[in-house]
Amino acid sequence: MSKFIHYSSLTKKYIMSIAGFFLMMFLIVHLGINLFILPITENHEDVFRNGVEFMTSNPLIKVMEVFLFAAFIIHIIYGAVLQIKNWMSRPVRYRIEGWSHTSFFSKFMIHTGIIVFIFLVIHLMNFYLVKEGFTEALSGPVTVENNHDFYHMAINLFTNTTYSVIYILFIVLLGFHLNHAFQSAFQSLGWNHSRYTPVIKAIGNIYSIVIPLGFILIPLYFIFLY
Amino acid sequence: MNLTLKIWRQENPQAKGRFEKYDVKDISSDASFLEMLDILNEQLIHEGGDPVAFDHDCREGICGACSLYINGRPHGPDTGITVCQMHMRNFRDGSTITIEPWRAKAFPVIKDLMVDRFAFDKIIQAGGYISVNAGSAPDANVIPIPKENAETAMDAAACIGCGACVAACKNASAMLFVSARVSQFAVLPQGKIEAAKRAKSMVAAMDEMGFGNCTNTYACEAECPKNISVSHIARMNREFFIAKVTDSAKK
Ligand code: FES
Numbered sequence: 452m453s454k455f456i457h458y459s460s461l462t463k464k465y466i467m468s469i470a471g472f473f474l475m476m477f478l479i480v481h482l483g484i485n486l487f488i489l490p491i492t493e494n495h496e497d498v499f500r501n502g503v504e505f506m507t508s509n510p511l512i513k514v515m516e517v518f519l520f521a522a523f524i525i526h527i528i529y530g531a532v533l534q535i536k537n538w539m540s541r542p543v544r545y546r547i548e549g550w551s552h553t554s555f556f557s558k559f560m561i562h563t564g565i566i567v568f569i570f571l572v573i574h575l576m577n578f579y580l581v582k583e584g585f586t587e588a589l590s591g592p593v594t595v596e597n598n599h600d601f602y603h604m605a606i607n608l609f610t611n612t613t614y615s616v617i618y619i620l621f622i623v624l625l626g627f628h629l630n631h632a633f634q635s636a637f638q639s640l641g642w643n644h645s646r647y648t649p650v651i652k653a654i655g656n657i658y659s660i661v662i663p664l665g666f667i668l669i670p671l672y673f674i675f676l677y
Numbered sequence: 678m679n680l681t682l683k684i685w686r687q688e689n690p691q692a693k694g695r696f697e698k699y700d701v702k703d704i705s706s707d708a709s710f711l712e713m714l715d716i717l718n719e720q721l722i723h724e725g726g727d728p729v730a731f732d733h734d735c736r737e738g739i740c741g742a743c744s745l746y747i748n749g750r751p752h753g754p755d756t757g758i759t760v761c762q763m764h765m766r767n768f769r770d771g772s773t774i775t776i777e778p779w780r781a782k783a784f785p786v787i788k789d790l791m792v793d794r795f796a797f798d799k800i801i802q803a804g805g806y807i808s809v810n811a812g813s814a815p816d817a818n819v820i821p822i823p824k825e826n827a828e829t830a831m832d833a834a835a836c837i838g839c840g841a842c843v844a845a846c847k848n849a850s851a852m853l854f855v856s857a858r859v860s861q862f863a864v865l866p867q868g869k870i871e872a873a874k875r876a877k878s879m880v881a882a883m884d885e886m887g888f889g890n891c892t893n894t895y896a897c898e899a900e901c902p903k904n905i906s907v908s909h910i911a912r913m914n915r916e917f918f919i920a921k922v923t924d925s926a927k928k
Contacts, residue, residue, distance in 0.1 A: 460890045461880055461917045533890045537848035540782050540889030546683075546696065547775050550749030551845045551896040558847060560892060635893040641918055643911030 460533070467529045468636035470522040475633065475658070477519055480506075482665045488605050489672050496602060503601045507582060527568060534561045556631040563628040570621040577608060605669075610677060615670035626663035633658055678704045678765060681773040682717065684729055687786050690793075694786070696775075706766040710753060711736060711743065713765055730789040736761040738902065741837030744844070745790055746777040751841035751900045759839060759902040779840050781849035782887045796886035797838050797854065803882035804858055808870045826864040833860035835903040842897035842905075848889030853897035855883045856913035857905050863916050873920035880917055 458466070484506065487499035506512055549558070556563070580586040581598050588595040591607025608614050633655030637643070642651070679702050687694030701720070704713050711733050718728035734742040743761040747753035752760045754767050768774060778786050783796040834857075842853035859876050862868025868875070891910060898907045 459880055459917075460884050461914060462921065464890065464914075465918060533892075537850070537889035537892070540849035540887060541780050541847075542782055543780050545746060545749065545777055545780050546685075547749040547777070549847070551751075552899040553847075553894045553896040557892055557894040631893070638893045638907070638911050639891075639914060641911045641913075641915030643908045645908070648908075 460536075463529050463533060464639045467526055467533070468639040470526040470529075471632055471636050473518065473522045474526060475629065475636075477522075478629075478662055482662055485605075485669060486665060488602065488609075488669055499602055503599070507599065523571070527564075530561065530564055554631060554635075556627045557635065560628065560631060563624045566621065566624045567628055570625070578604060606673075609670050609673035612674055615674050618670050619667050622663045622666045625666075626659050629662065630655065630659035678706055678768070678770045680704060680713075680768065680771070683773060683775045684790070685777045686729070686789055687778075688788065690785055690787060704765055706764065708765045709736070709761060710745070710747070710763045710765065711761050730787075730791050732791050733761055738762045739837060741839035744779050744792060744794075744839055744841070746779060746844055748775055751779070751844040752839075752902050756899070757902060757904050759837070762902075779844040781840075781843050783849065783851070784840060784843065792840075794838070794840050796851070796888070797840065799886055800851070800855055800879055800882045801838075801858065803878040804862075804875050805871060805878065807862060807868050809867060820866055822865060829864050830861050833857040833905065833909055836861075836901075836905055837903060839902065841900050841902060843888060845896040845900035846889065846891075847894055847896065848892055850891045850897075851883050851886075851888040852891040852910050852913070853901060853905055853907065855879050856909040859913045859916055860909040863912060872916060873923060876913060876916040876920050877924075880913070 484499060484502035487495045487502060489495065492498065576586055577589065578601060581588045581604065582601075584598060588598065588600075588604045589607055592610055593603045593606050595603045595607065609618075634648070634652045637648070637651050642648075679700070682699045682701060683696050684699060685694060686697045699717055699721075701713065701717050704716065708716075711731070714729060714731060721728050732742045732744050734740040736743075738759040738761060741759070743759050744751070745753070745760045747760065752758065753763050755763050776790060778784075778790045779792045779794075781792075784792040784794055787793050836854060836857035838854060840851075840854070843849050843851050846852075859872075859879055862875060863872045893907070893910075895907055898905065
């Protein structure tokens with residue numbers, strides 16, 4: 452454990468970036484399944500249920516789940532460790548500060564990170580812990596058939612407008628976090644190139660808009676069209 | 678120009694320190710920032726007060742001694758120059774200017790606006806030597822070096838070690854400085870031999886001196902008086918990574 456904390460600052464950042472990349476890939480898969488909550492195809496409900504079934508029972512995914520939780524924990528712990536060191540590195544603050552031109556969202560990674568973490572806890576309580584039998588599914592207009600019935604659990608949550616609005620706010624902040632995260636992870640791993648870095652930044656911008664937008668579509672549908 | 682200055686005054690490293698307000702009058706807009714401070718100091722000496730201590734030496738942007746944090750920016754409002762090269766015409770008549778020392782755990786204040794940058798010397802020391810043949814002087818240009826590499830190395834070598842990157846960084850990270858030093862040799866054949874060792878020991882020294890971690894905010898690049906690019910940070914990240922991987926492979 453102490454070795455884990457005493458790694459060089461650069462090693463910590465490599466590990467954080469790799470964990471971050473893994474989480475960003477997971478988000479794509481997650482969104483891909485979530486979108487089938489929306490009536491985008493005839494059999495969207497079946498597709499969603501099959502997707503959830505696959506993600507919760509496939510043995511290979513079970514192994515990936517361990518990696519996923521590890522990635523979350525490592526990313527969060529290192530994020531906190533690095534941030535505390537950073538705060539300690541400037542014990543006396545400036546009177547006037549922060550007029551330098553910087554990458555905007557990078558200044559708030561710890562703040563957006565903490566908020567995303569809070570969201571993650573709520574999210575796990577609403578779904579993962581229900582599936583594992585630790586918490587009860589929240590009730591709503593539809594009856595939840597069993598603790599694997601994510602489809603009805605999601606509908607119950609999203610038809611609650613307060614929940615949906617808060618969900619949207621969380622996702623917007625997640626987008627802010629991702630905007631800096633994407634290109635920053637490349638830089639931390641040493642992938643900076645005069646020609647490709649602008650491309651990476653552009654992809655990062657697109658990713659941080661498209662993915663949150665996809666997630667936001669779902670509560671929007673339930674607020675306005677359901 | 679007439680200006681109001683708010684300057685950080687601190688008698689010694691242990692003293693608490695505070696901001697003092699001073700008025701300076703009839704400053705030429707062609708004066709340099711440090712000349713303006715000289716005028717203030719003369720005024721203070723005349724009145725029997727203690728002149729403001731600040732670092733300076735060459736006053737032409739090559740030594741890296743001058744180090745003032747002005748209105749929230751290291752080296753003041755102009756970009757790509759040091760504070761000694763900055764003219765007063767960058768400020769408006771009648772304005773208030775807040776002047777602070779570099780703030781970082783690794784840069785303790787000595788007096789007023791002077792900070793101790795020994796941490797940088799420690800990092801340079803940790804970088805060690807480069808191996809060269811110690812025979813008779815070699816012919817110039819006997820080792821072929823691609824133009825891009827020569828230019829990258831020169832760009833990195835432009836670092837004057839002033840510490841503006843640390844001062845600008847919200848994490849007080851020294852990554853831009855250290856990476857410029859690592860890059861400077863890493864792309865040249867003469868520096869290749871110790872490249873891995875250099876990257877590892879300089880990063881270790883940087884961590885040890887109490888600088889923060891880089892979060893890729895890029896304030897350093899924006900404020901560097903020598904316009905050193907953060908691509909050097911990426912190069913150092915690569916160099917360090919390769920060095921570590923090679924190490925564990927050897928084990
Ligand atoms: S005094 Fe030498 S760089 Fe400013």
